[in-house]
Amino acid sequence: MPGIAIVGVQWGDEGKGKATDLLASRTDYVVKFNGGNNAGHTVVIGDKKYALHLLPSGILTPGVTPVIGNGVVVDLEVLFDELTALQSRGVDTSKLRISSNAHIITNYHRILDKVTERFLGKRSIGTTGRGIGPAYADKVNRLGIRVQDLFDESILRQKIEGALETKNHMLTKVYNRRAITCDEIFDDLQQYVERLRPMVGDTSLELHNALEAGKNVVFEAGQAMMLDIDYGTYPFVTSSTTTSAGAAAGAGIAPSKIDRVVGIVKAYTTRVGSGPFPTELHDEWGDLLRSNGFEFGTTTGRPRRTGWNDTVITRYASRVNGLTDIVLTKLDVLTGIERIPVCVAYDVDGERFDEMPLSQSDYHHAKPIYEELPGWSEDITGAREFSDLPANAQAYVRFLEEHSGSRISAIGVGAARDAIIQIHDLI
Ligand code: GDP
Numbered sequence: 001m002p003g004i005a006i007v008g009v010q011w012g013d014e015g016k017g018k019a020t021d022l023l024a025s026r027t028d029y030v031v032k033f034n035g036g037n038n039a040g041h042t043v044v045i046g047d048k049k050y051a052l053h054l055l056p057s058g059i060l061t062p063g064v065t066p067v068i069g070n071g072v073v074v075d076l077e078v079l080f081d082e083l084t085a086l087q088s089r090g091v092d093t094s095k096l097r098i099s100s101n102a103h104i105i106t107n108y109h110r111i112l113d114k115v116t117e118r119f120l121g122k123r124s125i126g127t128t129g130r131g132i133g134p135a136y137a138d139k140v141n142r143l144g145i146r147v148q149d150l151f152d153e154s155i156l157r158q159k160i161e162g163a164l165e166t167k168n169h170m171l172t173k174v175y176n177r178r179a180i181t182c183d184e185i186f187d188d189l190q191q192y193v194e195r196l197r198p199m200v201g202d203t204s205l206e207l208h209n210a211l212e213a214g215k216n217v218v219f220e221a222g223q224a225m226m227l228d229i230d231y232g233t234y235p236f237v238t239s240s241t242t243t244s245a246g247a248a249a250g251a252g253i254a255p256s257k258i259d260r261v262v263g264i265v266k267a268y269t270t271r272v273g274s275g276p277f278p279t280e281l282h283d284e285w286g287d288l289l290r291s292n293g294f295e296f297g298t299t300t301g302r303p304r305r306t307g308w309n310d311t312v313i314t315r316y317a318s319r320v321n322g323l324t325d326i327v328l329t330k331l332d333v334l335t336g337i338e339r340i341p342v343c344v345a346y347d348v349d350g351e352r353f354d355e356m357p358l359s360q361s362d363y364h365h366a367k368p369i370y371e372e373l374p375g376w377s378e379d380i381t382g383a384r385e386f387s388d389l390p391a392n393a394q395a396y397v398r399f400l401e402e403h404s405g406s407r408i409s410a411i412g413v414g415a416a417r418d419a420i421i422q423i424h425d426l427i
């Protein structure tokens with residue numbers, strides 16, 4: 001079973017980084033296939049805490065080859081800052097591979113991300129401001145700059161000039177900002193070229209060969225199902241395919257090479273940024289989940305919106321991703337809550353929906369239909385077997401499993417690397 005995709009099921013921050021780290025010791029490659037430094041994955045190893053943005057979480061495990069696939073958008077300043085920070089903490093980053101087809105985030109993408117958000121006012125998406133949307137827009141508009149373009153000065157200049165042509169009209173005439181020169185972008189990118197060169201290769205071929213040779217390859221998604229450009233709460237989404245299908249397109253391997261798809265589900269739900277969120281809590285329960293779960297963004301530090309678990313979303317994600325397994329995270333955060341509501345369906349203007357409503361307008365006023373489960377008060381952070389959990393915690397897990405469309409194979413009971421209950425092997 002060598003190809004394993006790890007995907008987020010809700011609105012991100014489910015604990016994908018920790019799950020990837022868990023598998024990394026039995027993995028040869030960890031591939032990031034979508035998104036960029038909008039992601040924030042926290043991995044806790046002993047008394048050390050790492051926050052990864054652009055680099056795959058597998059970089060923390062010796063022996064793993066981390067890969068940035070063609071589907072990623074790369075901010076070179078962030079890349080080298082993150083590498084330097086890890087090196088200074090003693091992490092070996094020398095194996096990193098980067099696809100020559102990955103697209104580059106430039107300063108004009110970052111600026112456009114911020115000014116368009118400001119321009120949208122009340123309708124803003126609440127992006128991370130990292131230039132992700134504008135970089136993917138250029139890719140689709142065929143105005144993007146790819147990693148391989150950095151190694152040909154004349155092509156690079158032509159591409160920057162082409163990209164700036166319309167952007168400078170927008171910046172100066174619509175957004176009242178100064179124009180950007182080709183030279184400033186060119187000089188900025190040039191400073192990274194020689195350091196970048198040895199890392200760049202045909203990662204599609206390298207991964208194909210690895211899979212053919214029976215190596216284990218983990219494809220680690222950024223973001224999650226409900227932020228997917230096609231399946232998420234559009235337009236309040238990110239600009240890439242966050243689902244398992246994106247692993248093939250964004251890593252350059254055949255879909256048939258993905259043997260297993262692991263969905264990461266938080267025991268409750270969080271969201272950063274704008275957009276609908278049916279189970280969102282605006283009361284003291286929401287505050288409790290935020291403070292007990294330390295729900296503040298790894299990337300922007302924003303407080304995360306919080307709510308109860310929503311099994312309609314998990315069923316949707318199970319189907320679209322083809323989940324074979326679920327890792328349920330942060331069960332420990334629910335300890336001490338007397339009765340725990342779980343959303344099993346929606347009420348949209350008097351009509352019951354067991355699956356996602358067809359229209360986004362309906363989703364904006366979907367009201368959760370809850371079933372309440374009894375909670376537990378015992379500390380579960382030391383549990384390592386399913387049978388170590390209090391009966392009500394076991395029943396809560398079983399209830400989620402019955403309503404989720406896939407089996408729960410592991411349960412997170414704390415942020416530490418070993419704070420996990422393994423029910424079925426993931427590799
Ligand atoms: P990602 O973006 O999906 O990788 O998730 P983040 O790293 O942004 O957010 C998940 C947070 O929960 C991190 O701070 C993790 O250290 C933490 N975490 C992961 N699993 C567990 C768990 O089972 N229990 C607790 N209490 N924290 C966890």
Ligand code: IMO
Pocket residue numbers: 008011012013014038039040041125126127128129130131132133221222223224227236237238239271272273274298
């Ligand atoms: P990880 O990988 C949570 C959200 C932003 C915003 C929307 C679009 O850590 O789970 P973007 O900058 O991508 O154009 O913003 O998507 N968002 C995330 N929310 N976790 C993430 O990543 C996110 N990456 C983007 O808050 O609502």
Ligand code: MG
Pocket residue numbers: 012013014039040041042298
């Ligand atoms: Mg995160």
